[in-house]
Amino acid sequence: MFAAELVRVDGRFIELTTDLESRDEADALVASFDAAVDQWTSFWNLSSDSVADWKVSAMVMRDKSHFAAEGLIPDHVPDFPYGYAYNDSVWVMAQPSQYYTRHLLLHEGVHSLAFHCFDGAGPTWFMEGTAELLATHTGDGKLIRTITVPTDRDDVPYWGRFKKLNQVRTDGSVPPIETVMAYPPTLSGDVETYTLSWAAASLFAGYPEYRETFESAVQSGRDSGPTFNRQFYSRLSKTWPIVAARWRILANDFDFGFDWEQQRLSISTSDPLWDGKPIKFSVRSDVGWQSPGIRIPAGASVKIEATGQVTLADEPKPWISEPPGVTIDYVGGRPLGQLIACVLPNQTPREGNLPPLMVQTVGNDSVIEVESHSWLLFKVNDAVGDLGNNRGTYELTILSPPR
Ligand SMILES: [Zn+2]
CATH class of the missing domain: 1.10.390 (Neutral Protease; domain 2)
Structure with missing residues (x-):
């Protein structure tokens, strides 16, 4: 040739x-x-x-x-x-x-x-x-x-x-x-x-x-x-x-369809430490991780109760989910639409590999144990590239678990 x-x-x-x-x-x-x-x-x-x-x-x-x-x-x-x-x-x-x-x-x-x-x-x-x-x-x-x-x-x-x-x-x-x-x-x-x-x-x-x-x-x-x-x-x-x-x-x-307008994480080192009193917070379904604006002290247990409905797609018919999620589809190994939480430590290691993120299921209610001073983030489980057609919020209450 x-x-x-x-x-x-x-x-x-x-x-x-x-x-x-x-x-x-x-x-x-x-x-x-x-x-x-x-x-x-x-x-x-x-x-x-x-x-x-x-x-x-x-x-x-x-x-x-x-x-x-x-x-x-x-x-x-x-x-x-x-x-x-x-x-x-x-x-x-x-x-x-x-x-x-x-x-x-x-x-x-x-x-x-x-x-x-x-x-x-x-x-x-x-x-x-x-x-x-x-x-x-x-x-x-x-x-x-x-x-x-x-x-x-x-x-x-x-x-x-x-x-x-x-x-x-x-x-x-x-x-x-x-x-x-x-x-x-x-x-x-x-x-x-x-x-x-x-x-x-x-x-x-x-x-x-x-x-x-x-x-x-x-x-x-x-x-x-x-x-x-x-x-x-x-x-x-x-x-x-x-x-x-x-x-x-x-x-x-970071993945296909990642959009900064949806994914900027609002956290601060001056977020107050949570005093254990109940907090109400709405979790949007059309953006990524969201913080209620507090930090959780080391050793605290946090009880989360959640209600509400979100819509995750309109085609072929509206896909409605509640906090436990819907098992018609899975994202990251968890049901689509599930309310999930991430315990994000205030201190991030500067050497070695980063430990995997601590993401867990919240659903209608759960208790989260926090080992070190951390932000507590929430989101509705969905692919990062598929948030544009989501509507609605989950309403959650953050409170101290009964002793
Ligand atoms: Zn180059």
């Missing part, structure tokens, strides 16, 4: 050279890239001046040796499994799906943008995390939407980020966020590094109160050493126990 002719497609921010068989795919890559750049500059609040003279020379390659023979891969480019960026040049291996090829082109493009606008992309977690954050997309061409979470596995063949995260969760090897932020420099990224760095970047981009720290960090891209993280920590030091706790929840829940 002869190597395909190289095709060149010229865009505004990219000049693509490729041996992809499909000219349509090559055109769509260029249109996607140009549309993505506008979204990235607005994400980082960059003026159009800052990218006026930036144009990426991109090689998207099926047959790498063909490009090498043409002198299009300089000697300083290391061997890489997926892609590589150097100043305003990027090299990307074409993947078995158009989605994943596009993702990798965008990923390397984000690195190139960081080199151009910020003189560097920061330490590994920040460099790979922001590249993944800005590259993860839905749609393509002019309709591409970056900085989003795919809703459907079938839309993103070979991308595999949530598959990897699921594996990490199943293995019980979810690291603390500090471990992710300490990833050493790598030349050839592995999917786990990409995935967890993406999750960390998503956390800091997903909460408005971290946004300023995240944005000012990108300005320090030149610094890939320990000073970068030290500054990052110091800006958030007062709230770090919340960052760590939110990371633990995110690492547990």
Whole structure:
């Protein structure tokens, strides 16, 4: 078989050279890239001046040796499994799906943008995390939407980020966020590094109160050493126990259709310790974990009583559930619609693997034993990507169990 002719497609921010068989795919890559750049500059609040003279020379390659023979891969480019960026040049291996090829082109493009606008992309977690954050997309061409979470596995063949995260969760090897932020420099990224760095970047981009720290960090891209993280920590030091706790929840829940509008966790280190008096609380069915705004002291027993009905879908007919849940479907091993609780300790380990989250069934009533100072969270059991069609609340009472 002869190597395909190289095709060149010229865009505004990219000049693509490729041996992809499909000219349509090559055109769509260029249109996607140009549309993505506008979204990235607005994400980082960059003026159009800052990218006026930036144009990426991109090689998207099926047959790498063909490009090498043409002198299009300089000697300083290391061997890489997926892609590589150097100043305003990027090299990307074409993947078995158009989605994943596009993702990798965008990923390397984000690195190139960081080199151009910020003189560097920061330490590994920040460099790979922001590249993944800005590259993860839905749609393509002019309709591409970056900085989003795919809703459907079938839309993103070979991308595999949530598959990897699921594996990490199943293995019980979810690291603390500090471990992710300490990833050493790598030349050839592995999917786990990409995935967890993406999750960390998503956390800091997903909460408005971290946004300023995240944005000012990108300005320090030149610094890939320990000073970068030290500054990052110091800006958030007062709230770090919340960052760590939110990371633990995110690492547990991040999945297809995850929507920050539904999943931001409202907790505080100044939430008062529960005094044992009854509290009433409504648990919404259309959002993720919810806290009644208290912390539970170590050694306390908490009795929960719950009533109410929620609607979890309308098709083919309304699916109504009460706190025990309905056994027509299971999510995370528990009946759909079940009222569940999570005891989230105020202290999160900073080393080793994070212990699995303590999630338990509440149903109509139950008693929860709390070992260490913790937040007590509730939600209606459903897939994170399937909350949009939920309605209604469970009404619960938190009280001291009879002695
Ligand atoms: Zn990268």
